[in-house]
Amino acid sequence: MSTTSGTVTLTSRQLARRRRRAARARAWRRFRQNRAGMAGLVVLTVVVLVALLAPVLAPADGLEVTHATGGVLDAPSGEYWLGTDANGRSVLTLLIWGARISLFVGLMATVISMLIGTLVGLTSGYFGGWPGAVLFRLTEWFLVIPFLPLAIVLASVLGRSLVNIVIVIGVTSWPGTALLIRSQVLSIKERPYIERSRALGAGHRHLIGRHLLPNVVPIVFANTTLTVAVAILSETTLSFLGLGDPTRVSWGSMLDDAYGVGAITTGSWWYFVPPGVCVVVVVLSFTLVGQALEEVLNPKLRQR
C-alpha cells in the first residue's frame, strides 16, 4: 500500500511540541486581555508570596502568646501597623500567618473536591446504567443537604485538626463539579469520534484517557479556582464557628477570636476588619481568575 516510501525527514514530535507551546502562548495572550482576571492574578500572586515568605516577613515566635510584646488591643501604631490582639500579639503577624493556613486549606480541600468530583462525574456520565444512576442520585443527595450542618457534624465527629478541616470541606464541596463533568461527559459520549475510536479498537481506558478527560480537564481547571474561593470561605466559616484547628491561626480563627473578645463592641476594628477584607479580596480574586480562565479555555464563550 505504500505509495510514498521516501524517508520522513520531519520530526513531527518537535513540531507538535512547538505547536502546543504556541497554543499556550495564545491562551496566555487572551488571558492577559482580561483586565479583571489579570487584577485577580496579581492579587493572588502577592498573597501567595506573602504566605510563602511568612517566616521571613514575620518571625514565627510573634504567634506565641507567651512571647507577646504588645498591649491588649492596642490601636495601630508605628510599631504594630495593624494594632494588637487581646493577647498583645501583632495583628499583621497573625494576618500573614493566617494567609498560609487559609490558602493551604483552600487549595488542599479543592484538590480533594476535584478528585472526587471528577471521578464521580466521569463514572456516572460514562457508564450510565445502574451504577451511573446510583452515583447521580448520590451527587444530588450531597448537593441538596445543606453544607453547614453536615460540615459541623463531620467536624465534631472527626475532631478539630487542620487535616480534618481539609477533609470536611473536600468531601462536602464536590457535587457541583461532579454534575458539571457529568453533563459534559454525557454530551461528549454521543459524539461520532468516540464511536470512531471504539471502531478502531479502543477500550474504556483509552476512551476516558484520550477523549473524555482532555475534554473535561479545561472545565475542571476553570472550576477549580471557583472551588478554592468557596473552600476558603468555608474554612473561615468553620473556624469562626470554633470548629477550626485551635493550634493554628487562620483568618477565620482571627475573626472568631475578635468576636470572642468583643472587638466589635469595643470598636477595635483593626482586629476584625483586616482578616475580613483579606477573605473577601482573595475569594474575589479567585473568582475573577476563574471567570477569565473559563473564557479562555471554553471555546463556546470565546466566539465573537
Place this chain on the structure above:
Amino acid sequence: MSDIRLEARDLAVEFTSRGGDVAVALDGADLTVKTGEIVALVGESGSGKTTLARALTGLQRPARGQVLLDGEPLGYTGKALKAFRRRVQMVLQDPAGALNPRHTVYDSVAEGLRLHGLSRHDPDGRSEEQQVADALSSAGLRPPERLFLRYPHELSGGQRQRVLIAGALALRPDLLIADEPVSSLDASIRGEILALLLRLRSELGLGVLVVTHDLGLAWNIADRTAVMYLGRIVEAGPTEEVLAAPQHPYTQALLSVVPEIERLEPVVLEGEVPDPTHIPSGCRFHPRCPALASGLAAAAGVEDDCHRVPLPVLPASEGHRSACHLVAAQKGTTRV
C-alpha cells in the same frame, strides 16, 4: 490465501425510545462479505444501512441474530472486540464529527496504530511516522507531512473524509466497512478513493462493504450489490444484474431517480415516509409500491399477498434474488 468471511445472520437491531415506541431499524438481515470482494449496500436514507454496518463491526449489539467472522460468532467482551477490530475496520459516515477536534490529523491516524501496538512493531519495520505518512498519501492526501499537525477544523470536508479512510487503512485490516466513504468528495477524488479500494482488493485481498446511496459508486466498483428498504435487504445479487436488470419495484424506482439516467421516467415514490416504528404488514414496501399502485400486482394475482403475507428474510447466497411477491409470481409463471 483462504477467504475470510464476515457474516450477518438474521441480524436485527431495535431501538426503544423514551415513549416506549420500538423502532426496528434492522429487521433480519443476512449478508456475507469475503476478502477480495467488494459489496455495496444501497438504499434510502433511514433504511438501516448504517445500523447494519454498526452491528457488523460490533458497535451495536443486535436484538437477534449473530455476527460471524470466519464462522466464529463475535464475542462482545473488550478483548474479543479489540482482536476483531484489528481485522475488521470501519469508516464512519459523518466526517465532520468523527474526528476529535482536539487531536491533530497525525494523532487521529496514529490512534489505531497505537491502540494495537503497531506503532512500535510494524511488520515492515516502518516507524510510526512513516506508517501515518503512507496511510495519508495512499488516501490521496499528499504531501502527508503538510497535514500532520492540522486540526480537523482546518481541513476541508473532503480532506476530513480521507483522514478517516487513512486512519482505518493504517491498520491494514482484512475487511473494511466504509459508510458513505466518498459522499463528500468531488468526482476526481472520488475516483481516486474508489481506485484505491479496487487496488487494495487486488493487491492485498481486502474485502470491502461500502454503504452508500450512490448507485453509480456501486456500479463503479462493487462485485455484488444489496438493496435495503426499511430494515430488510429486498434485493441482492451481482451488480450487473441488480443495477442493469432490477427485479424489485423499489430498486427500479431508485434507479429511475438517479439523475444521470435520462432514458428512465423518474418514479418518485409517493405515500407515507417509511418509519421503522410502524412497519407495514405484508410486504413492507406495499404502501409505496408503484407496481401495486399501477395494478401490475393485481394482474398477477398477488395483490392480497402484498397486503398481508410477510416475506421471508432473503438468504445470503450468491445469485440474484429479491423479496417480492410479484417477482416470485412472475418467475413462477415463466417456469410453468
Place this chain on the structure above:
Amino acid sequence: MSLLKLKGLSVTYRTEEGPLPAVRDVDLTLERGEVVGVAGESGCGKSTLASTVLRLQPSSATVSGQVLVDGEDVLTMRWGDLRALRWAGASIVFQGALHSLNAVRRVGQQIAEPIQLHEPSVGAAEVARRVGDLLEQVGLPASRAASYPHQLSGGQRQRVMIAMALACRPSLVIADEPTTALDVMVQAQVLDVLSGLVKELGVGMMLISHDLSVLADMSDRIAVMYGGRVVEQGPADQLFTDPLHPYTSALSASFPRIGDPAARYAPAGLAGDPPDPRELPPGCSFAPRCSLAIPDCTTAEPPLELKRPGRGVACIRVGESV
C-alpha cells in the same frame, strides 16, 4: 440591486506554516429567485466562500473585497445589523453539519429556537405546527420532532439542518452540500423543496455541490472553482454539456454513469494532485494537470474573460482553438 454581490473577494487563512489563500479574487452575483451553483474539487475553497458571505469565517481568516447583500457590505456591517441579517435575511446550511446539532436537545426544540427568537409573538402551538410543517417539507414525519439527533440517520439529520435553515423564511439561502448525505430519493425531494422556495418565494440561493447532476438540475448559472478562483462561469444548461475550460471538461467527464460497461471497475478520476494553496504553481494553477497546457500557461495567471456571451473562462487556450 442584486440580492448578493461578491466583489474581488479573497480569503486567506493564517496558519502555522504561513498564509493559505483559500479564496482568491472571486466575483459573483446572485439575483432574487435565482440559483447559482458553485462546483469544484474538494479543498478548492467553496465552503470558505460560503461562510464568508455571512461573516462566519473563522477568526484566523483575513478577508478582502466586498460582500454586498442588498447593497450593504456584510464585511463592514455593524454587529446588530449582521445579527438581524443572520436571523431573518439569510441563512446557511453548513456542510457536514450533522454534528452541529445539539446532542442533548430534541430536534424539534432546535428547529423552534430561531422562530422563537425571531418572532417572540408566535404562540407555542403555532411554533409546534410550523416545526411539524418544516419537517414534513423535508420529508420527515412531524413526530420526529421528539427525537434526539443520535436517534436519526445521517440523512435525516441533514434534513433537520435544512428545516432549521428554512425556519425563519430567509430571502437568501446558502446551501453548502445540502444533499450530500441524502439518497437519490430524498435528494429529489429536498431539491424539490428548495426549488419551490426559489420559485414561489423568490429566494436567492447559492448552491454548493460537487455533484454536477444536482447543480445542472437546480441552477440557473454555475461557477466552477479551482485553486480558490472561479475558472469558468456560465448558464447551467451549457456548462457541462459544452465545457470550455479543460478543468470543467475533466469534471464532467469523470461523472459516473450506471449501466456503462466502460465504467465497471474503472472509476473515472482526474490525474495528478490537487494544488496546495500554499504553494500554487506559477501561472495557471491547473496547468500541471492540464492536457492542453503549453509553456505560456505557466507565465501568468489567466484572467476570467468573456469568451462567449454569458460565459466567462480563465484559460488562454480557449478561444484560440475555437
